[in-house]
Amino acid sequence: MTEVPAGPLKRTPLYTLHKELGARLVPFAGYEMPVQYPTGILVEHAQTRNACGLFDVSHMGQVRLTAKAGHNAAKALETLVPGDIAGLQPGQQRYTQFTNESGGILDDLMVTSTGDHLQLVVNAACKDADLAHIQAGLSSACEIEPMFSRGLLALQGPQAVTVLSRFAPQVASMKFMTGAFVMIEGARCYVTRSGYTGCDGYEISTPADAADPIARKLLGHPEVKPIGLGARDSLRLEAGLCLYGHDIDTTTTPVEAVLLWSIGKERRVQGGFPGAAVVQKQIADGSPRKRVGLLPEGKAIAREGAEIAIAGKIVGTVTSGGFAPTLGRAIAMGYVERAQSANGTKVELVVRGKPVPAEIVPMPFVKHTYYRG
Amino acid sequence: MAEVKYSEEHEWIRVEGDTGTIGITQYAQEQLGDVVFVDVPASGRKVAKGEAIAVVESVKAASDIYAPVSGEVVESNAALADTPGDVNSEPMGKGWFFRIKMSDKGELASLMDEAAYEAFVKSLG
Known part of the structure; x- marks a missing residue:
């Protein structure tokens, strides 16, 4: 699995809840995370595909970028990623990658524009390195705010819309890969209609102290069961989605990984991201x-x-x-x-x-x- | 009453005469999680004690099963191909892996009885 940094394991805001639910906790990316609950991975997998699963993904890294006066945060971020970020409308979300000078992938991430700023969600195992990379590249253009203590809940499956709509009716009309600020149980959350299962569903970024009460409320609905990292992996594999450190890493380019769809058409031509020459050559000649x-x-x-x-x-x-x-x-x-x-x-x-x-x-x-x- | 012995690799062997039926313990199935495939050995295969002889695949990982005694495989549990979950639901019953005709029953002495195995599992925390 993912390399574990030295030092004591960290806990997400849902640690106590995981223990209460009987989760088997394992070290993952420096955190104590639930790999499964007592029902087991097969039941959790089917629960998500057929009804609704709640995943704690608070270990992932959330970072907010805000443009400094006279700068454009999206244009700045495009110097680190090949995705079309400048073209993001407020409330739109995109998948992209941090690339290195060889066109290899340092991490993959989601970027959402709120209009006022960009919200990034990066992999847990990479988040410290990603933050340093962002600070090194973007400090002159952006205020960079790591939000590593926030909660991140993924509510996934065909019933996710039914359940979350009971808390906030406006989420029902959100489309895939869009985001919005939503009040849930009195907490200001940022909700995106996205996930890592191939199912319809949402990711809910919560204030740190709201993660546990919101998770408990969601689990109070009969359609929802807690799902661990084991089923998260089997779900994403069925969906053909890459797992960083396994299917993509610093030795694979977005072209080799068949992620060319995530590179903006103009950006393929114009470049301007690390490793652009390598990626452009592979686009032209094949990887x-x-x-x-x-x-x-x-x-x-x-x-x-x-x-x-x-x-x-x-x-x-x-x-x-x-x-x-x-x-x-x-x-x-x-x-x-x-x-x-x-x-x-x-x-x-x-x-x-x-x-x-x-x-x-x-x-x-x-x-x-x-x-x- | 058949004698049951246990290995430190969390296999059990139920001894009846010269034949031992082998599977994995409750502790092992809990650790593995949902079993989705068991690669059992073919009849006639000769194995030495400690040799990797079968593979149990859970959703998470593949784990080798080691022969707790030496001998010749005389039967394997063909039903596991269709119902691998038997290993989880009845690890010491329908979830057995294979039977072996022991070549040296003296090897059983190195295995644990139930009380010793329970103490061993407790020691693992």
Whole structure:
């Protein structure tokens, strides 16, 4: 899993609630986090796909950028990411990446414009490094406010809209990848219609002291059950979404990771982000390798690190693999040489020394059910 | 009454004559979480004590199962292919993995009885 920094484990505002709910807590990105609750990952996974799950993702890093006088925060942020940030309308959210000079990915993140400022959500394991990176790059143009003590709750699944609308009716009409300030239980929250499950749902940024009471209120509704990091991983894998440090890292570019959709059309031409030359060359000539979906035959599970071979020759590596509860079978994603990356290509995944036949398939493995209005 | 012994790797073996039925303990299944696949050994396979002989896959991870005694596999639990969750619901019953014809029953002496195993699990905290 993610590397754990030295020192005592941190706790989110929901730590006491996790204990009360009987969570199995594990170290994750320097935090004590719930990997599962007593019902187990399979039940939690199905709960999210079929009804509604509540995830504590308060360990993730929230950062607010506000332009200094005479500066533009979006333009400034574009010097660090390839996404079209300047084009974000107030209330719009985008997915992008911090890139390095080789076009590798330092982290992936969500950026939302509130109109007055930009709200960033970055990965927990990267947040200290990300903050330093932002401060080094943007201090002259932006006020940079880490909001690492805030709560972040993800309410995901087909019933999420029904449940959250009882607290704040206006969330029902929000579209996928938009955000708004919403009062929930008397606390001013920032809600986005987004998530990491492939389902419809919301992420709710709360003041630190409001996270626990809001979580308890949400769990008081019969559609909602608490969901741990175990099911969060199986849900995102079914949705074909990348996990930083596994499917993307400093050695993979957004082009190799098949995240070109997240790079603004103008930005592909104009560049102006770290590693732009590398990324532009890969856009023009093709990247040496590509991230693909993999469907193994049979029951064996090819996990991270398993080699991908064609007729005995290694052509790539699995970066995430596991059991897909919705499909009742194993799935995986990994990188293969571009020449071998076409959908339908037959490969073997080497599981404990034995080749398991598999096919390269399009992702997601389970259809996204985002609300686009 | 069949004798049941336990290994430090959290396998149990139920001894009937020269044959031992092997599976994982309640503690092990709790630690693993939902089991989704068990790769059981084929009949006829000869194994040495301590050899990795089966693999149990949970949603989270793959874990090796080690032969608690030496011998020859005489049967494996084919039903687990369709109902791997039996390992969670009945780890010492329907969730058994395989049976082994022991080549050296003396090896059983190195395994723990139930009381010793319970104390061992407690010591793990």
